[in-house]
Amino acid sequence: MKKLARFLRTNPRIAIGAALLCGMLLFWLVGTITIGTSRAVPLSGPPDQPPSARYLLGTDSAGRQLLPVLIAGIPLTLEIGLLAGGVGLLIGTLLGFSAGYFGGSVDSIIRTTADVILPIPALAVLVVIASTIHTLLSVEIMALVIASLAWMYPTRTIRAQVLSLRNRAFVEVGRFSGETHVDIIFRELMPNLLPYLAASFVGAVGAGILAGIGLEALGLGPQDKPTLGMTIFWAIYYGATLRGMWWWWGPPIVVLILVFMSLFLIAQGLDRYANPRLRRTA
Amino acid sequence: MSAAYVVRRVLLFFVVVWAATTLIFFLPKMAPGRNPVVERIGMMVATGGVNTANIQAMVDAYEQKFGLNKPLWQQYITYLGDLTRLDFGYSLMLYPTKVIDVILISMPWTIGLLTVSTVIAFTLGTLLGGLMAWPKAPQAIHYLLPPLFMFSVVPYYLFGLILVYILAFQIRIFPMGGSSQYGTVANLSPAFIVDVVYHSILPSLSIILASLGFWALGMRAMMVGIAGEDFMLFADAKGLKGKRIFLGYAMRNALLPQTTTLALSLGTILSGALLVEVVFNYAGMGAVLFRAVSSFDYFTIYGVVFFIIVGVAFTTLVLDLVYPLLDPRIRYSKG
Numbered sequence: 001m002k003k004l005a006r007f008l009r010t011n012p013r014i015a016i017g018a019a020l021l022c023g024m025l026l027f028w029l030v031g032t033i034t035i036g037t038s039r040a041v042p043l044s045g046p047p048d049q050p051p052s053a054r055y056l057l058g059t060d061s062a063g064r065q066l067l068p069v070l071i072a073g074i075p076l077t078l079e080i081g082l083l084a085g086g087v088g089l090l091i092g093t094l095l096g097f098s099a100g101y102f103g104g105s106v107d108s109i110i111r112t113t114a115d116v117i118l119p120i121p122a123l124a125v126l127v128v129i130a131s132t133i134h135t136l137l138s139v140e141i142m143a144l145v146i147a148s149l150a151w152m153y154p155t156r157t158i159r160a161q162v163l164s165l166r167n168r169a170f171v172e173v174g175r176f177s178g179e180t181h182v183d184i185i186f187r188e189l190m191p192n193l194l195p196y197l198a199a200s201f202v203g204a205v206g207a208g209i210l211a212g213i214g215l216e217a218l219g220l221g222p223q224d225k226p227t228l229g230m231t232i233f234w235a236i237y238y239g240a241t242l243r244g245m246w247w248w249w250g251p252p253i254v255v256l257i258l259v260f261m262s263l264f265l266i267a268q269g270l271d272r273y274a275n276p277r278l279r280r281t282a
Numbered sequence: 283m284s285a286a287y288v289v290r291r292v293l294l295f296f297v298v299v300w301a302a303t304t305l306i307f308f309l310p311k312m313a314p315g316r317n318p319v320v321e322r323i324g325m326m327v328a329t330g331g332v333n334t335a336n337i338q339a340m341v342d343a344y345e346q347k348f349g350l351n352k353p354l355w356q357q358y359i360t361y362l363g364d365l366t367r368l369d370f371g372y373s374l375m376l377y378p379t380k381v382i383d384v385i386l387i388s389m390p391w392t393i394g395l396l397t398v399s400t401v402i403a404f405t406l407g408t409l410l411g412g413l414m415a416w417p418k419a420p421q422a423i424h425y426l427l428p429p430l431f432m433f434s435v436v437p438y439y440l441f442g443l444i445l446v447y448i449l450a451f452q453i454r455i456f457p458m459g460g461s462s463q464y465g466t467v468a469n470l471s472p473a474f475i476v477d478v479v480y481h482s483i484l485p486s487l488s489i490i491l492a493s494l495g496f497w498a499l500g501m502r503a504m505m506v507g508i509a510g511e512d513f514m515l516f517a518d519a520k521g522l523k524g525k526r527i528f529l530g531y532a533m534r535n536a537l538l539p540q541t542t543t544l545a546l547s548l549g550t551i552l553s554g555a556l557l558v559e560v561v562f563n564y565a566g567m568g569a570v571l572f573r574a575v576s577s578f579d580y581f582t583i584y585g586v587v588f589f590i591i592v593g594v595a596f597t598t599l600v601l602d603l604v605y606p607l608l609d610p611r612i613r614y615s616k617g
């Protein structure tokens with residue numbers, strides 16, 4: 001506990017970011033217990049109501065109550081990010097480790113593939129996939145679709161990290177003392193890369209959420225789920241800005257800004273922790 | 283810059299475009315289910331409201347080209363052939379307009395909005411970032427950091443929603459959307475140009491404000507790193523003026539990684555800008571894509587997506603070719 005407190009004090013970025021994230025989870029937890037999400041569905045109130053004592057964040061044009069919608073949306077949106085970022089990073093780590101560790105033709109195939117796909121604007125490809133399977137789009141499938149184009153950057157950076165580690169003395173020692181490749185990767189290389197992987201993971205989660213709400217803003221999201229992105233899509237679709245219904249799109253935007261800010265701070269903090277040379281730019 | 287480098291770089295451009303178009307051809311085919319295009323056209327015929335004979339002709343043409351009876355590789359060859367001729371077929375929502383015509387009308391709007399906003403944001407952000415890391419800069423500039431950081435994490439289009447609400451709905455000084463006065467025909471009269479600029483202020487402002495922080499933060503980090511270099515100390519010891527050191531020594535060197543970042547972020551910038559167009563109902567390709575997606579007009583979706591891919595790849599190519607000219611240290615010769 002004391003160690004954690006000291007860690008947070010010496011890494012203020014991580015502390016602020018984690019505090020923001022915890023605050024949001026607390027809001028979700030308290031909201032789920034006290035208010036619940038059962039009224040996040042259409043026709044649970046009169047349409048187009050501004051915030052009032054009865055409908056705390058008002059209602060939308062379909063009569064959803066927007067406070068329950070917000071409470072239900074937070075975990076769904078985080079889920080898209082966690083799943084997309086997690087799977088993307090997992091693929092990236094596997095490929096990056098294989099390329100960096102084994103080198104040779106494995107390396108050139110993986111590196112070339114990643115280099116060719118990386119400059120392709122992901123959203124463009126995602127739009128094509130998502131519009132083809134739009135009837136099947138659930139939170140999970142959407143996350144996997146996003147993950148399918150989220151592995152190139154991690155692959156490249158992790159490969160570079162592994163390359164810089166694989167010929168260090170401690171790896172050689174491991175090799176000469178008869179450790180297998182799997183041993184070396186998991187017991188020698190992985191522990192050294194953990195802070196780095198953690199930073200990449202947080203960054204990947206943010207990128208996953210960003211790609212998710214980008215698709216959702218085009219209407220390519222789970223139609224029946226009140227994710228933050230879908231709420232914003234419906235608000236645009238029903239012209240909420242033109243009608244001054246700030247309570248419809250405002251709260252999800254505020255939550256998204258807080259999510260992005262906290263993830264950015266945590267990723268930057270972890271980056272600094274993993275790479276002390278960056279601390280100079282504080 | 284050697285000729286071999288240029289050739290290699292141009293080749294890479296074609297490989298990237300080919301890889302992307304191949305991805306968008308095969309990935310949807312891996313999805314379970316039948317052919318969504320045929321389903322969509324069938325639905326249009328069922329709901330009526332369109333000239334059934336025309337639609338039937340379209341279905342026949344499509345079936346002949348991409349019919350399920352054809353092997354996949356043959357469909358793929360036809361598809362690549364069509365792309366090289368920029369033939370995307372007819373728009374399903376605007377039949378009998380061809381997809382390429384819909385895109386060609388909307389493209390100048392996107393290019394205009396995007397180029398102007400990105401150039402302003404990049405220049406201003408880079409300059410601000412440089413000044414933020416400069417000890418002799420006015421103190422006031424440091425107060426810009428927190429708001430710029432906050433703006434930079436917000437996707438452009440969400441920023442746009444907030445701006446529309448404040449500056450167009452509450453204080454009615456800007457139009458709520460559109461790219462010119464409704465009902466006017468595009469021409470080159472001064473009145474029309476003023477109108478277009480007036481309509482584009484809010485969309486470009488949301489792109490500029492939201493991306494300013496990104497460039498400023500990147501530049502600031504780079505400048506702090508350069509401040510510790512020996513050549514900076516040397517320039518100072520030589521007694522050079524502050525302005526000269528700032529522009530010629532610090533900025534000049536920090537600008538190069540900034541250009542690399544620009545090339546790498548083009549895809550993200552363009553995607554963000556397309557969604558800004560959706561929010562503002564701007565006449566560009568983003569709004570076309572939005573309408574195409576909501577009516578599942580696959581031909582138009584493919585067309586717009588193809589142009590996005592080519593646009594990003596081409597701009598990256600140009601930046602990569604310009605880069606060695608900016609940096610005298612890079613010669614790209616083998617060895």
